[in-house]
Amino acid sequence: MQDSLYNTIKIIGYYIGKIITVLGLIQVLPLIISLIYREWIIAFNFITSMSISLILGAVLIIICNAGKKRKIEWNHGMIIAAFSWFLGMFLCAIPYYLSGNYASFLDACFDVMSGFTTTGLVLIQDLDHVSNGINMWRHFLTYLGGQGMVVLALTFLIRSTSGSYRMYVGEAKDEKLLPNVINTAKAIWYISVSYLIVGTLALWITGMFIGLPADRAFLHGLWVFMAAWSTGGFAPQTQNILYYHSTWFEIATVIFFVIGSFNFALHYAVWNKNRKEIFKNIEIQSFTITATFLTILTIAGLMKLNVYPDFIATFRKGFYLLISGHTTTGFMNIYARQFFTEWGNMALLAVIISMLIGGSAASTAGGFKGLRMGIIFKGFIREIKRILLPESRIQLDKFHHIGDVILEEKHIRSAMFIVLAYILTFAIGTLGGVFFGYPLSSAAFESASVTGNVGLSIGITEPSMPNTLKIIYIVIMWVARLEFMSVLALLANLFYRMRRRWLR
Numbered sequence: 001m002q003d004s005l006y007n008t009i010k011i012i013g014y015y016i017g018k019i020i021t022v023l024g025l026i027q028v029l030p031l032i033i034s035l036i037y038r039e040w041i042i043a044f045n046f047i048t049s050m051s052i053s054l055i056l057g058a059v060l061i062i063i064c065n066a067g068k069k070r071k072i073e074w075n076h077g078m079i080i081a082a083f084s085w086f087l088g089m090f091l092c093a094i095p096y097y098l099s100g101n102y103a104s105f106l107d108a109c110f111d112v113m114s115g116f117t118t119t120g121l122v123l124i125q126d127l128d129h130v131s132n133g134i135n136m137w138r139h140f141l142t143y144l145g146g147q148g149m150v151v152l153a154l155t156f157l158i159r160s161t162s163g164s165y166r167m168y169v170g171e172a173k174d175e176k177l178l179p180n181v182i183n184t185a186k187a188i189w190y191i192s193v194s195y196l197i198v199g200t201l202a203l204w205i206t207g208m209f210i211g212l213p214a215d216r217a218f219l220h221g222l223w224v225f226m227a228a229w230s231t232g233g234f235a236p237q238t239q240n241i242l243y244y245h246s247t248w249f250e251i252a253t254v255i256f257f258v259i260g261s262f263n264f265a266l267h268y269a270v271w272n273k274n275r276k277e278i279f280k281n282i283e284i285q286s287f288t289i290t291a292t293f294l295t296i297l298t299i300a301g302l303m304k305l306n307v308y309p310d311f312i313a314t315f316r317k318g319f320y321l322l323i324s325g326h327t328t329t330g331f332m333n334i335y336a337r338q339f340f341t342e343w344g345n346m347a348l349l350a351v352i353i354s355m356l357i358g359g360s361a362a363s364t365a366g367g368f369k370g371l372r373m374g375i376i377f378k379g380f381i382r383e384i385k386r387i388l389l390p391e392s393r394i395q396l397d398k399f400h401h402i403g404d405v406i407l408e409e410k411h412i413r414s415a416m417f418i419v420l421a422y423i424l425t426f427a428i429g430t431l432g433g434v435f436f437g438y439p440l441s442s443a444a445f446e447s448a449s450v451t452g453n454v455g456l457s458i459g460i461t462e463p464s465m466p467n468t469l470k471i472i473y474i475v476i477m478w479v480a481r482l483e484f485m486s487v488l489a490l491l492a493n494l495f496y497r498m499r500r501r502w503l504r
Contacts, residue, residue, distance in 0.1 A: 010064045011076050012083065017060025019084040023091055024053030029140055030095070034133030042133040045098040053091045078486035085478060089113045092141060099134050101125050103463045106470055113474045115141035117481035118364055120233020120330035120455020121473070123463050127238045132219065135236050139223040145481075146230025146260070146364030147192055191267050192229065199225035199256050203249070210246045224249075228256040230364045233330025233455025240332040250320055253331055261287075261327035261359030263371075265402050282399045283360045286370035286377070290357055291326050294350045298322045301346030318347065321456065326354035328366040330455020339458045340442055352445055355452040356426060366453030366480060368422055372415035374399060379412040421484045425476055426451040432472045433460060450476045 027050045034043035072080075089112045096108035107123040114121045115138060124130065124138075200222045207217030220236055227234040237243040241253060259267075266284070269277040278284055298318040308314040317334060324331045339348060358367015382397050397407040405411075426447050433443025438460055446460040450473045461473070479487045 007070050008076065010066045011070045011072055012080055013060045013064030014066075014068050015072075015080045016084050016087065017057045017064060019057075019080075020053055020060065020087065020091065021057035023088050024050045024057055026140065026144065027053070027095070027137070030133045030137040033136045034131065037132045039131045039133050042095070042099060042131045045095045046133065046137075048098065049091070049094040052094060056091070082478075082482055082486040085113075085116055085482065089116065089474075089478075092116075092137075095134065095137055096124075099131065101127075101130055101134065104467075106467060107463060110470050110474055111138070112141060113477050114455070115139075115232065115234065116145040117453045117477040118142055118145050118230045118232040118328070118366065119450065119453045119477050119481075120227065121449065121457055121461045122234070123461065123470070125463060127236075130236075135219070135223060138234050139226040139232075139236075142230045142232035142234050143192075143196075143226035146232065147188055187268060188264050191264060191271070195229055195256075195259070196222075196225060199229060202252055206246070206248050206252055207244075210244060210249065224253065225256060228253045228329065228331070229260040231257055231260050231327050231329040231359060231366070231453075232364075233324075233332075235331065239335075242333045242335070247316070250316070250333060253329075254320065254323060257327050257329040257331065258323065261329070261363055261365040263360040263362050263402075265362060266360070269402055277402065280400045282374040282378075282401050283370035286374040287326070287359070290354070290370070290373065291323060294326065294354045295319055295322050297350040298347045301344050301348075301350065304346065305342070305344045307342050307344070307347075322351060322354055325351045325449075325452075325454055325456055326357065326359070328355065328358045328452050328454045330449065332456060336457045336459045339445065339456075340439075345441065348441060348445060351456065352448040355448040355454045355456065356422060358452050358454075366451075368419050371401060372419055375407070375411050375415040376419065378407055379415075382407065418483060422451060422480065425480060429472065429476050432469055436466050436469050447476075451480050453477060453481050 027046050031043055031046040031050070034040075034046060089109050093105060093108035093112045096102055096111060097105045101124050102108040102111070103123075103125065110121075110123050113119075120142070130138075200218070203221030203225050204218045205221075207221050208214060212220060223234070223236050224241075226232070233240075235241060235243070241250060244250075263281075263283060266277060266281055295318065298321075299314055302308060302314045302318050303311070308317060320331075320333050339351075343351075356367055357373060358369055359365025361369040361371040378397055378399055398404050399407055426444075429447030429450055430440070430444045433446055434440055438446075442458045442460055445456075445458040448454070449456045460469075
């Protein structure tokens with residue numbers, strides 16, 4: 001038993017060391033931006049943070065070097081993914097805290113977890129005057145979180161394919177674009193960087209068109225695209241997308257965050273000229289149906305209350321925010337309190353539902369996922385057929401997801417388990433908000449945003465919110481982004497070890 005524990009620690013420690021090393025190396029990007037804009041103190045902060053991460057990563061790799069020769073089991077992969085995200089939160093919060101833009105280290109950790117999980121809720125203070133280096137770090141963390149820390153490590157630092165798939169799955173991804181999971185990770189980054197170039201160029205031009213200086217337009221285009229593609233919701237200004245007062249900017253971001261919410265396997269299929277997959281895929285069908293229904297519900301609610309002067313304005317605000325919620329992006333073109341003071345219960349309910357449903361599986365989006373909603377719906381139809389039709393007329397049910405898949409009980413059970421886990425998590429977050437004195441509708445809205453890793457806010461998330469609620473939201477973001485299984489594996493392993501020690 002001691003040998004098993006020793007091997008487990010070595011395996012987990014070695015690969016976490018690799019991932020921490022990656023988190024240290026990527027701070028070169030915001031460091032360069034800080035140096036370009038002569039933000040000397042911020043640059044020194046990044047050097048300090050890099051040093052801490054690289055030293056800790058090197059120590060773990062050296063001490064646990066024997067772990068690279070061991071076989072990674074499923075529980076190892078899950079624990080590596082879950083613990084890397086949690087430890088990474090503390091390390092990546094160092095530049096935030098040293099910048100002086102956060103009231104506490106807890107607030108800095110909150111924003112890092114919000115970025116990693118592509119949630120987009122913020123506790124940063126004086127965002128409109130934040131340094132370029134910190135803004136680059138904020139948005140790059142979101143971009144990294146959309147692809148995944150494990151995916152990044154598999155792409156650049158981990159060469160062995162043994163056990164790599166177990167770590168990859170631990171990060172809530174299970175699509176293999178290529179037979180080799182390391183090549184799959186590289187393909188994901190190739191897709192993301194290709195879109196990054198095109199998207200940044202488009203938003204750069206749009207930014208200059210609306211009057212931003214060339215360098216500001218470039219940085220804003222880069223940052224906003226990183227957040228849009230990763231369905232992250234961060235923006236370089238307090239007013240979020242409302243800051244730009246541009247229909248063209250809103251149209252561009254809608255296109256990018258809708259595309260970003262699609263499954264990476266779907267992107268890969270389309271890139272390989274299998275364009276029919278867009279129309280046949282169950283996730284796209286599910287997204288289209290729910291987005292259409294919820295948009296109608298949102299606009300009807302806004303028109304009933306005469307929130308906006310005409311249909312065009314109603315559609316522009318209602319559709320943008322509904323789709324921003326449905327893709328779990330969290331970009332906003334209104335002020336947070338307007339949700340509470342103007343939108344009414346019908347429109348709020350539609351947005352809450354959209355945030356919980358979310359985007360596609362194995363994408364940058366959060367929520368239940370369209371795949372699970374489609375599977376549950378098909379399972380419901382199958383049960384109706386079993387009741388109404390004779391057994392001789394019942395055929396095998398299928399759903400199309402990159403290929404035809406026979407619908408089995410295991411698919412329905414798995415989908416139902418995750419959906420119920422999300423609903424339970426949403427309920428816990430709502431009760432937490434109500435406990436601290438927030439109205440039920442506001443608590444439910446903010447909890448849906450946290451649980452779905454969305455970032456839309458009704459005004460609860462701010463530096464003055466109770467620290468306990470901040471911790472609750474951090475845990476919910478972490479658990480929901482990793483879709484429960486890897487975190488449960490980590491907690492179960494810790495409980496098992498402690499229980500054995502107590503029983504001795």
